[in-house]
Amino acid sequence: MIREQLTLPAPEALAAFLNRHTRTRDCLVQVAGLAEVTYRGRAASTADVGTYLVLVKQDGSLQIHHPTGIKPMNWQPKTDELLARVDEDVCMLLASRRSPLELVQVVFLLPQVALALELQEAGAFVLSGSEAQMQETLARTPELIEPGLRVLDRELLVESGGIDLYAQDGQGRFVVVELKRARATQHAVSQLGRYVRSVQGTLPVGAVVRGILAAPSITGPARVELERRGLEFREISAIPTLATHREGTQPSLFD
Amino acid sequence: MIREQLTLPAPEALAAFLNRHTRTRDCLVQVAGLAEVTYRGRAASTADVGTYLVLVKQDGSLQIHHPTGIKPMNWQPKTDELLARVDEDVCMLLASRRSPLELVQVVFLLPQVALALELQEAGAFVLSGSEAQMQETLARTPELIEPGLRVLDRELLVESGGIDLYAQDGQGRFVVVELKRARATQHAVSQLGRYVRSVQGTLPVGAVVRGILAAPSITGPARVELERRGLEFREISAIPTLATHREGTQPSLFD
DNA sequence: TGTTAAATTTCGGGA
């Protein structure tokens, strides 16, 4: 599982180690120790000397972690070129990509540990509770939104984006449904308003188009904005929360 | 730097290791090997048996990485309780938090390596090219947006939402400026429209309020929506790109 | 490639 481990490697040894493993791309490589990091691209950043953990995955993605926080201090999601070299007696790692043009440079001042790990078999991963799943469920059983509702389309593309559910109500009026897996904000109201307007543009003047925001809850300001625009809210408790699972009382849409 | 390292630890040894180091919170702890991961909270997920890398930072944040990709497969940004225990002869790690109520469970089926790293001194980190910085620059020199513009306020709070720059033009008309550090989308146009409407609501009926979207570029659909609403676009090349730095020709706002 | 929107988004700021 540990393919190779170096302790307090010399600059040349570290550079050789990094180039060897990033070239074969069959290991997750990490280096921990004193380093400096600079980034230039969509923005620019510098991290002064500190102890960081550098991870290079098999796909060439790079992340540099500081002691706290879930997010890396610096990163490169995809790398076109990954190169380690020795310059002025220190090992440095350069990770660059085009589109967008960006460069992350790590200067290893005092590398303490370098580790190459075989991390090959990823198991199947299943996520439940996404908006996509909510959409599937509601497309199958639109009466959860409103009795008599018939779904005409999903992800219907209009000029301003994609309508989650496009439907017709019991009275034959067209209905635009915007789904949110979590509490709906003013942003969601803006989206819904935009879609309703787009649909109205395709229909004869005066045709009624309803807009429904379906979510487990809505913020106060969002509800005000919603009502100002003549749109509607439907509470859809969608997500299988830890609480409901524990108590085992509330059957959810996604069990 | 390496505080402790275990190879192929027994379940009890691994549990003791994890509890010891997560309790003292002075090390970044990692375990690599065969594991299963389940998550329940805002959503739910399961990852079948595979080789993963588990990181626990000093602040109790947890991330579980699979072989590729910049993002962790599972994570917990903050942990209220972090506990390792042995159950049915395997070591499992439980990371939970309240608000939102979430639980990540890692079952270590075959831990290969466990490592406790001292990762203490983080150096100063400076980022340039943020929208906040763009706002500061334009507040000082609003003529970059338009000659004669006077800035009245920054981050002016209107009914839910902050106006980046609130200003008055040469003719005394009020101006709402929305900034984007990157290409502006329909979302930005929605924001600007919302703020302009809010400001109009506080002024006598008929008062003119201009809305300006200031960004390095704008998407096609966003420009259409912008013009439909009678709003304006100003190109502000704000970000110090790698290209401009390399060629050294284009002086940017943020040098 | 361009555009849009979701995300277990995370993170920070203000009321």
Added chain:
DNA sequence: TCCCGAAGTTTAACA
């Protein structure tokens, strides 16, 4: 705590 908005957001889907 709620709410909003930025982010080097990342990622996926679709024209």
